Amino acid sequence: MSAIQYIKDIYNAVKSLLIGMKQTGYYFTHHKEIITQNYPEEKQQLAERFRGEVVLTHDSNNEHKCTGCTACELACPNGTIKIVTKFELTPEGKKKKAIDKFVYHLELCTMCNLCIVACPTDAIKMDQAFEHSVFDRSQLTKVLNKPGSKIMEGVE
Amino acid sequence: MWSLGNIAHSIDVWLNQTFSPALALLIEFVIVGTMAISLFAVLGLVLVFMERKVSAYMQIRVGPNRVGPKGMFQTFADTIKLLLKEGLTPTGSDKFLFNLAPVIAIISAMLLLAPIAFAKDFQMWDLNIGVLYVSAISSVAVISILMAGWSSNNKYSLLGAMRSGAQIVSYELSAGLSILAIIVLVGSLKMTDIVASQETGWWLFKGHIPALIAFVIFIIAATAETNRAPFDLAEAESELTAGFHTEYSGMRFALFFLAEYVNIFIVCAIGATLFLGGWMPFHIGQWTAFNHVMDFIPSSLWFFGKTFFLIFLIMWFRWTFPRLRVDQLLNLEWKYLLPISMFNLLLATAIAILGWHF
Amino acid sequence: MLEEVSAVDQGDMIINIGPQHPSTHGVLQLVVTLNGETIKKVEPHLGFIHRSIEKMCESLTYRQFIYVTSRMDYLSSHINNHGCALCVEKGMQIEIPDRAKVIRVLMDELTRIASHELWWGAMAMDLGAFTPFFLSFRERETITDIMEDTCGARLTMNYIVPGGVMAELHPDFQKKVKAFIKLFREKADQYNELVTGNIIFQSRMKNVGVLSKEDAISYGCTGPTARGSGVNCDIRKLYPYEIYDQLKFDEVIETGCDSFSRYLVRVKEMYQSISIIEQLIDNIPEGDFQAKTKAVLKLPKGEFYTRVETARGELGVYIVSEGATTPYRIKFRSPGFSNLSALNHMAKGGKIGDLVAMMGTLDLVIPDIDR
Amino acid sequence: MTNEELKIKLTELLPSATFEEGGEWVNLSVAPAEWKPFAQQLRSVDGLAFDFLFCVTCVDWKTHLTIVYHLTSTIHRHSIVVKSKLDRAKAEIETVCDIWRTAEFHEREQAELFGVNFLNHPDLRKLILTDDFEGFPLRKDFEDPINMIKL
Structure with missing residues (x-):
């Protein structure tokens, strides 16, 4: 060298x-x-499509659009959704299938969006909530239809 | 004029008037000891906080900002956490050495505080071989690292300790030689003499090229001796998880941590004393007005300002550079730094003999 | 175990790097035989994150199994999904609309940049420099934000489905991508100054982990790992899928065979991906984003193999179908698995510090290896 | 080389090989005993030069196992698929990891997941599963009552 x-x-x-x-x-x-944020104080607005959890949309009359067709249950790869159906009597006296419970296991959900795509009536959608931590796993099993809710008129 | 030196002197006078000389000396020992320990604690807190803030800003983050105003008390909270944590001693470790190692690390760091002149006439012990004392005691630190690595009974620790041993022993040479260049120019090992010789200008400026080279080499060697990145091979968390202190937890880990930061402070203080004039204000030749203004700034501020500037420099290195490999580290020392510093010493000697410096 | 110990010479040291170790980026265990600091043998032990995805897929339908593949190589989940979707489309002979093709390619290239950005930061962090990690995350976050807008997820997308893509592009997509291109062009050169030019980086990577061209082929290396050894193996060039044959881009090949050339390949690939995105961003054709497909997909009896170029190399998807709604057997030929097998060969004679640099430039993603 | 030319060339090398129709690549079946010498020829014969083994996999057909090798040539850019039927109870085939080194890992993986014994493999320990794992998880009759979730 x-x-x-x-x-x-x-x-x-x-x-x-x-x-x-x-x-x-x-x-x-x-x-x-500097690009960091003070997380709990300043929360970023999440994207509209962000997949946080599955929710069943209810309108102001406490009505939803789920017909209980179980398309989402079949589409789900993990068995996250279980739909329990019951038969209701319509005013005309006919028996009609309706959901009793829309059971959603958040702990199994992978937010793959396949149920939303499968839903024929757009009854379910993805919500932007992402702070899901709880102390007990059983709290993650949710019933999505609100008590007393019923199917919207005209949705088949 | 109000200064730390005057206060210390008046306390000394008052103690000697009130008590018998032996008792006064004892009380002074206690006072100095307490001050040294509290300085230790304060330095640890300040430097850790400073490091976290500096790194945060360099990494486009905010850094600690929750505990206290601007996160000032974050390090307090951390210290409390470390104090409350259980100190684990692994089975199969050499318990005596394992517990002794952090104590040695902290003691060697503490001893190094003695000859440092913090302000005008404010020094614990102005011994006539001050610089030699510093380089002698600082070598003791490596023993604690070797001890920690060996006694942990962990292969990562052992590798880290062995690396550290090789590293500190080699870098001591170039650190010593770069210090020697200044000693040759000053002609004394005493700290007060070294500071006094810089009244007309700091050695960095008036020592010509040799002083500049010596300064650069000293900073590199100081970084290496304190095991800081890019020379943090003893810790090297991406290779050896945490190196020699892998098995340490709780307060014993905190002692190592504290010793590391105090060591940084000390080498930077030595660097500031040798190259940047210690507590000596910044003077420019014959500009008496300017020099007078500079004199108004307290000498302790000058000292701490310079020291913290050097500490910032070392932190800047750490958050910029990657780590060297172990053979590259030794190559750098033996192929580059040592020959250059030897040549540099020769140059400095020539300048000192010919009297070319100011 | 006994024979293993006796095979080691006196004075050698066996250390476990991993499964919990900062530089393995996940749960990979390497049993390293050391003589002092010098490596004599590296023995990877895998399976800490093995979920048997191949077995899982056997019980999932052709629409369902794609989401699982996002969890293999999670840094290039789009491209994994793409490979699977392509394989299903090949079996079903679905022709997808042009718009979907372009969207897929755009997403693939964005994913590639995001993956390389993360690799770049992690690589620098492995070598001991922390700052690049945070800097690289800034650009990566911009990409994940773009992904989040359109796909609804930041990491495990499940956006590419058989027949096209799951949803229409977000209205702001083009604007945001253009802003990202601007940001990338601005910052990437700075980063090259900070890292690529740095003498310590270069000396840590040059002549480290040498893998000759013949060895790279023999060990089945693909992707940037092989291209750093001068093998031209870019699936996008050799076996073009979607619209890659209509795009102008170079296959980045370096012939240095060491860690530094693998590093350079990845850095240059980011620029190539940016140029692909620039070509496409203003030319997204109008039309459907998804072809009309049957609700239940059934692949005809037979075997189908497709390959795509992920950020780490060649991903092969091999589906054996019996004509049912679920695959009879599915095999993912993951790039990381083959690349890792070359590690022992590369690492021999190096130092522990080199091992970190080698693992960094192999760009290991552990779920990709274990599946 | 086109698929037709490949077929002619391969028949010359191994007359006993049977070809399967369909698929984009040449599919051929060989007997397990003939595989090793045939593999060496595939690697070394000039016009073929299959130097890149990109996938080794196994399929459980319930009656037998089929081991599948996907080979390509980085020089000539042609690919073939070689299959070999193995007995389910005593699945044995010669290793090819001295010809293509990538086979070492791929064979280890298939060995533990399907229970194929690769003869003369230098190191056929378990790679992915734990050392005390019983059974071959990717075989169709594998049942794990604890960890498997049936949908």
Whole structure:
């Protein structure tokens, strides 16, 4: 190794290190580049399509659109959804199939969106809630239809 | 004028008037000891906080900001956590050495505080071989690391300790040689003499090229001796999980942690004393007005300002550079730093003999 | 176990790197035989995250099994889904609309950039520099935000389905992607200054983990790992799928055979992906995003094999069908599995620090290896 | 080489091989005993030069196992699929990990998941499963009452 090469090596090495230090120095002095957020205080608005959990939409009259066709149950890869049906008497005196319980196991759900796609009446949708932690696993099993709710008029 | 030196002197006078000389000396020992320990604690808290903030800003983060205003008391909270944590001793470890190692680390760091001149006339022990004392005691630290690595009965710890041993022993050479360059220029090992010799200008500026080279080498060697990135091979968390302190937890880990930060403070203080004039204000030749203004800033501020500047520099290195490999580390020392610093010493000697420095 | 110990010479040390270790990026166990700091043998022990995805898929329908593959190589979940969807489409002979093709390619390339960004940060962190990790996450977050808008998820997408894609693009998609391209072009050069040019980085990676071209082929390496050894193996060029044959991009090949050339391949690939996105972003054809498919998919009897280029290499999907709604046997030929097998060969004679650099440039994703 | 040319060439090398129709690649079946020498020829014969073994897999047909090798040539860019029927009770075939080194890992994986014994394999320990694991999980008759979830 010649002496010139030796000095050149040192020069290049020091130069590359100083360039690196310039970069970190830039971020040290430019605080506007900071991108982190104070999480619980500042919450980011999540995207509209963000898949947090499955919800059954109810309107103001406490009516939903689920006919109990179990398309979502069949589409689900993990057995997350269980639909318990019952037979209701319509005013005309006919028996009609309706949901008794829409059981949703959040602990099994992988948010794959296949149930939403499968639903023929757009009864279920994905909600943006993401803070699901609870102390007991049993709390993650939810019944999605609200008590006393019934199917919307005209949805078959 | 109000200064730390004056306060210390008046306390000394008052103690000697009130008590017998032996008792006064004893009380002074106690006072100095307490101050050293509290300085330790404060330094630990401040430096850890500083490191976390510096790293955060370099990494486009905010850093600790929850405990106290701007997260000031984060390190307090951490310390309390560490104090309350159980200190585990692994089975199969050498219990005596395992418990002794962090104590040695902290004691060697503490002893190093003695010759440092914190302000004008404010020093624990102005011994005539101050610099030699520092380099001698700082070598003791490596024993604690070797002890910790060996006694943990863990292969990661052992590897970390062995790396650290090789590293500190080699880098001691170039650190010593770069210090020697300044010693040659000053002509004394005494800290007060070194500081006094810089009244007309700091060695970094008036020592020509040798002082500059010595300064760069000293900073590199200091980083290596304190096991800081890019020379943190003893810890190297991506390779050896935590290196020599893998098995340590609770307060014993905290002692290592504290010793690391105090060591950084000490090497930076030495660097500031040797190259940046210690507590000496910034003076420019014949500009008497300017020099006078500079004199108004307390000497302790000058000292801590310079030291913290160097500490920031070392932190900047850590958050910018990747780690070296073990053979590259030794190559850097034996192929580059040592020959350069030897040549540099020769140059410094020539300048000192010819009297070319200011 | 006894023979294993006796096969080791006196004075050698066996250490377990992993399953919990900072540089394995997951649960991979490497049993390393060391002589001092020098590595004599590396023996990977896998399976800590083995979920037997292949067995699981045997009981899932052709629509359902795709979501599982997002969990294999979670950093390029789009491309995994893509490979599976392609295989099903090949079996069913579904022709998908042009718009879906373009969307798929766009998503693939965004995923590739996101994956390489994360790799880049993690690689730097393995070598001991922390700052690049945080910097790289900034761009990656921009991509995940774009993904979140359109696909609804940040990591495990399940967006590409047999017949096209699951949903229409978000109205802001083009705007956000263009903003990302601008940001990437701005920052990537800075990062090259910070990392690529750095003398310590270079010396840590040059002549480390040398894998010759013949060995790379023999060990079945694919992706950037093999291209760093001069093998041209980019599936997008060799066996183009979707619209890759109509796009202008270069297959990045470096001939250095060491960790640094693998590093360079990945860095340059990001620029290539950006140029693909630039070509497509303004030319997304109008039309359906999904072809009309039957509600229940049944593959005809036979065997189907498709391959796609993920961020880590060639992903092969091999479906054996018996004509039912579920696959009879499905095999995922994951790139990481083959790439990992070369580690022992590469690591011999290196230092422990080198092992970290090698694992970094192999870009191991453990679920991809274990499946 | 086109698929037709490949077929002619391969028949010359191994007259006993049977070809399957369909698929994009040439599919051929060989007897397990003939596999190893045939594999060496595939690797070394000039016009073929199959140097890249990209997939080794096994299929359980309930009556027998089929081991499937996907080979390609990085020089000529042609691919073939070689299959071999194995007896379910005593599945044995010669290893090819000295020809294609990637086979070492792939064979270990198939060995533990399907119970194929690869003869002369240097290190046929379990790779993915725990050392004390009983049974071959990817066989069709494998039942694990604890960990398997039936839908």
